Amino acid sequence: MLKKFVFLSLITLTYTASIAQNITTPTYLDETKPVEQRVQDALSRMTLEEKVAMLHAQSKFSSAGVPRLGIPEFWTTDGPHGVRAEVKWDEWDQAGWTNDSIVAFPALTALAATWNKKMSWNYGKALGEEARYRKKDILLGPGINIYRTPLNGRNFEYMGEDPYLTSKMAVPYIQGVQSNGVATSVKHFAFNNQEMFRHTSNVKVDDRAMYEIYLPAFKAAVTEGDSWTIMGAYDKYKDQYSSQNQYLLNDILKGEWNYKGVVISDWGAVNNTEQAIKNGLDLEFGSWTNGLSAGTKNAYDNYYLAQPYLNLIKSGKVGTKELDDKVSRLLNLAYKTTMNKNKPFGSIASEEHKTVAKQVGEEGIVLLKNDKNILPIDLNKVKTIAVIGENAIKMMTVGGGSSSLKAKYEILPLDGIKSRFAKEAEVKFARGYVGDPRGEYNGVKSGQDLKDDRPADVLLNEAVDLAKKSDFVIFVGGLNKSDHQDAEGADRKSYGLPYNQDNLIAALTKANKNFAVVLVSGNAVAMPWVKDVPAIVQAWYLGSEAGHSLASVLSGDTNPSGKLPFTFPVKLEDNAAHRLGEYPGNKEELAAGKGKNQENPINISYNEGIFVGYRWHDTQKIKPQFSFGHGLSYTTFAFGKAKSDKTTMTQDDKITFTFTVKNTGRKAGAEVAQLYIADLKSSVPRPSKELKGFEKVFLNPGEEKEVSITIDKTALSFFDADKHSWVAEPGDFEALIGNASDNIQTKVKFTLQ
Template identity: 35%
Template sequence: MKYNELIKQMTLEEKASLMSGKDFWQTQDIERLGIPSMFLADGPHGIRRQEIAADQLGLNAGIPATCYPTAATVANSWNADLGEKVGDYLGEEAITQKVNVLLGPGVNMKRNPLCGRNFEYFSEDPYHAGKMAASYIRGIQSHGVSACVKHFAVNNQEERRMSIDTIVDERTLREIYLTAFEIAVKEGKTRTIMSSYNRVNGDYTNENQHLMKDILRDEWNYDGVVVTDWGGSNDRIAGLLAGNELEMPSAAGETDKEIVQAVRTGKIEEKLLDESVDRVLELIFSTNEVFERSYKQEFDVEKHHRVAQKVAEESIVLLKNEDNMLPLKFGKKVAVIGDFAKDARYQGAGSSIVNPTILDHTMDCFEESGIVSIGFEHGYERYGKKNIDKINKACELAKGADVVFLYIGLDEDTEAEGLDRPNMKIPDNQVDLLNALHEVNPNIVAILSCGSAVEMPWINKVKGLLHGYLGGQAGARAILRVLSGDVNPSGKLAETYPLRYEDTPSFHNFSGNEASVEYREAMYIGYRYYDTADVKVLFPFGYGLSYTTFEYSDVRVDKDGVTFKLTNTGNVAGMEIAQLYVGCKSKQIFRTKKELKGFDKIFINAGETKTVAIPFDDKTFRYFNVKTNQWEIEEADYQIIIGASSADIRLQASIFVEGTGAPLPYEKEKLPSYYSGKADNVAVDEFETLLGHKVPVSTWDRTKPLGYTDTIEQCQYAKGIFGRLVYHSIVFTHWFLKKIGKRSTANLIMMSIYHMPFRGIARLTGGVVNMPMLDGILMMVNGHFFKGLGHLLKEKRKKLKASKAAVMESK
């Protein structure tokens, strides 16, 4: 241990104190030993350090920081170097704000388009997500501060995220849901990982020995710190035994006492605690050292804004360009319509909200774009309310234009942490506007702003479609530069756009039942499913248009990788994203038709030819064998596929690969859905065969009293009338707030109260309510109102008395 001598000087109580927060965002310090605090802040696409109330949940405005495009946006760049640049600038800003640990990036898979937090995640593909995440981490940590990869693991929905039990087979867990984390650990060398709220196959992730010890520590040799998601600690001792060192936020010393007691009774060896303390100390000292060595109080705001713009420009995806509407021809008169043109939709909602240093809006950037605007109309109410007057005014403006720029998408309250989307549609009032505009002017270019996939039954009514995703504070200007032709679009989708939500492989199993969610589709998510089951999609994974064209030729394969030639056959310079997919020709083990195993983004001048080389790596041919419990290679011929998207295959070759000789892991006749790839509606008995055990009961037990891990939502069947009144009052408040247009506050109620386990009342109040007081609340909910109230008040008095005694003792 690096800090063995320092640890020897600590009391048991001091060691325990380092295992949880000092307040909502800071870790504990020990002044007498010269151990400082460290500050953790949200930061997937910009630093969110609150100006005030650091002891509270992140609801206050953060100190101004550059709002870069979200991860879902930068993923469309397919440019790891660009991701590293974003990380580099995030790390620089972290230093100016004295942030030790930046809570990002998020690498959870986009299992389903409705996950409310998809805007914070990279991809539906683990290799793509892992490579992009590793680049962010390298950039952030190049400044000496730490990135924090999240949310480990299998956290792919917001609905009941603090209590849901994710049921997933081991092979799918390894190949799909852990690979991005593995790349982040091994290649990115992340120094911090955040455990997720959910259970995985019965155990909370931060207590899950298989995830935390067997895989993360033993297999991947991770020696950094694991921090809980805020309020995500269930059993503190079980978490520490699994290797989850840091509990956030502060528990006001309550869990410190549990750790001390566990050591004294032999439940935890003090040596294990010492090792955890050593890892935390390494993070504290190494990240604080950078502030002493190179602390800058400010950064170049304009320069960082320009970087945010460059990143947005390279991440924008051109999805449709009928009649070569784009780039816009010189002198064309444009009608700008849509509320998002006036007030840009540029980031998601929840803990990642950044207070931008500068914010570009479309209407403020027209003059420099060279595009001739004849005017602007809102066209629709931002949050979905019908308004025929706005539609009529927009149509009048559109009549006098050569082209209509229509800004549409999802509003801030639709894509938010803590909530999943109810459907894949854009609001009806926006579609009504589009239909009306098409009647008066069919030359419509739609500019879409949202952080995840949407259905587009209206796509035939637009001639151009440009998807800006959530482009950060400079996204509006970046979009205009692509529309005008100053920038040649080069982004490609990092997720598939299905024709309709019902086509998605997890449609029948999202977001699960009351207590659990079953991943019956197994590895068949995203393009892996659509390609294998031959399901038509609107836009395939890896799809995106350019203002030029590219030709692929002369493919060559050897044991080290694949090379081919790429020629720009158009009239303008551009960037092409070449994608390597691999498919196994053997049918002995079920596989998806092809899997992404490499990619490269290349800039090529008009008429120029470049040779592209994409190497193979340790993940190119592997699969996880559940019989040997390790990665194996199946001996077979493999198809080497080079595509401009997962559906646009340009070159193919094959190579024979020697295997590792592992036994076959499955009996083919027992898993027909998985061998056919048609895994969108698998029966429970076949899923149990894949799992190797029965699935747990997926409904709540309504006969037992409510306990720590039960949610406030479950008060609807509480034995005590007090509990049921609490439930109905929350439901009514949520309904009323939505009715009067306070959707953000209504969302907050669902996120922070409705789905919260009872233990969260203690874990997220910074010690205002402790566990003995929570026992009183649970008595009240479970039908013993007066007994529980008496217990609550008694414990509150006891707590106040102890606090006063502690204050007197410190004097």
């Protein structure tokens, strides 16, 4: 019996082996074949139902693969400055995992303020490693919408007001993230420049402003950064919602820019099946559909690109051309992410990531004002330090919307200051004001309970008394990530500081002249006390290493080198969108109640056109509180006279400007050399100058370096809407070089033939 069993087993093995030799490995699994051929093979093997299933979510943050063919599902995650905590499959509630805590990196305003392209790549690489370790395939960031108004609650997630700076900082971020086999999803394409009415607005912007201000960073992200996905916005443009928009997605993105990647909807941004099919959307997430009322088991089956799409195909009302294009894009994405066997394993909360977070924070902090050089704090003279303000003790990694994080740790400003100064000086704290004492957002609990029921005058008097008894006072205030401040879903209600901080600051200026105000925010704020405060520091939201980064700058261990990525106007009316444009929408329509639902969207006209930020202030000679590109140092720098390699350039030529930057002080530091271009005579209105180049230069005391910046005619061009093309008009131009938009140090004239 045993012999018979062995004999039959041998026959079976031989037969199986002979069959196996005749089986051809599917091309889509054969890594020796070109990806395009593999995609077509996989596409040919998929059923209609499998194709449609790939186009929409299957949970809050995942979409389906094709299990039968071994094609994995996609997992997405927020956000731009840290990997979001896990939520339940069908709900926004926390999943309750114990291994989803991460390093929180500084918000993108802080990254942009470094003006350091290499730092942006380091940031992206570290963030991508954390996403990869958490098995995420698509990171929902970076946010690159233009800073149009200081009231936008989501400005802290973006990179400022200038399309050139945003482009140059976004591209290395994207490349760093994607080096881990994790796709970025640049967002929100396009015109998500305010949170109020974001679901119910129709943006009216002229073509010139669109191409010169609001689209360049997106174009750079996909044509230079090769972002594998891009996210549509909520708002309407030309009466079509951005996530299903013929003009933005088909004509411009996939047409003019020849984009081959995947277009993802923002969560809940889709509302029409036929438009979603035809107008460029590839992957639908977050649609608010109710599966039970529609009689199905799964709400995701009712997404616009789900069963409704399948029904249209089966009824013959639409074909499968768009379907195959969408699935092909998703399969191409899979070969770069989920089916990429060469991607690294990633890492989380590593020492390298903590270092990156700290360095970005240090380089991003902007020293706005420093009268009599009272900073850095001189410990030969200072033995008692008063730290005042709620933001010194409030966690800022939690809150703000979808970018809220479950950080492994967060060094608070007070803790960072104590850690750095306590051995040499006594550090005491007073609350000063009560803002938002809560410590929970969207199910993530910070563990803090900052409740304090004492009256405001008691808190103020306590702070003033401490200030009078101290050698140095550090006020840490600003905004926070509560609703109507720096937070998704709502805009700020006013330009001023909340929680009566202005009165507290005014009282502290009288109590002690050795006084520094530290603003924690992602937005500009009004400063009625600016002339009375000797030192002002813009500290942003600095993530896990916030306290260490801040203390390093206050102590002088780090020489501040951050520069503002947007203008601080003196008052809100100095901002062009508020002076000329419509915010938050058309006044007559506001009065009529429009914007309350998608059936009655409100129009928002960008009447200021191209004159956004410093382009408006500089051209109209409106003095800002602090200018675009502004940022002081603990040392001094001198610019040598700039020269060009030619005085006349042709349309196909390039021109290089060369100049020196010298550290004329006693401390090592970094300066950002900024090159602006002015068109001295134009047939159309143009800003007085526009940023077209920058380099960050690190110098020891007395050291001098030569800097060269090369431009071509694209730096001289404007968008001609009538011709629908970029035009560089022959004539005289001027290169303006300095360290802020309002501090030009040297100029060079040249002519374009």
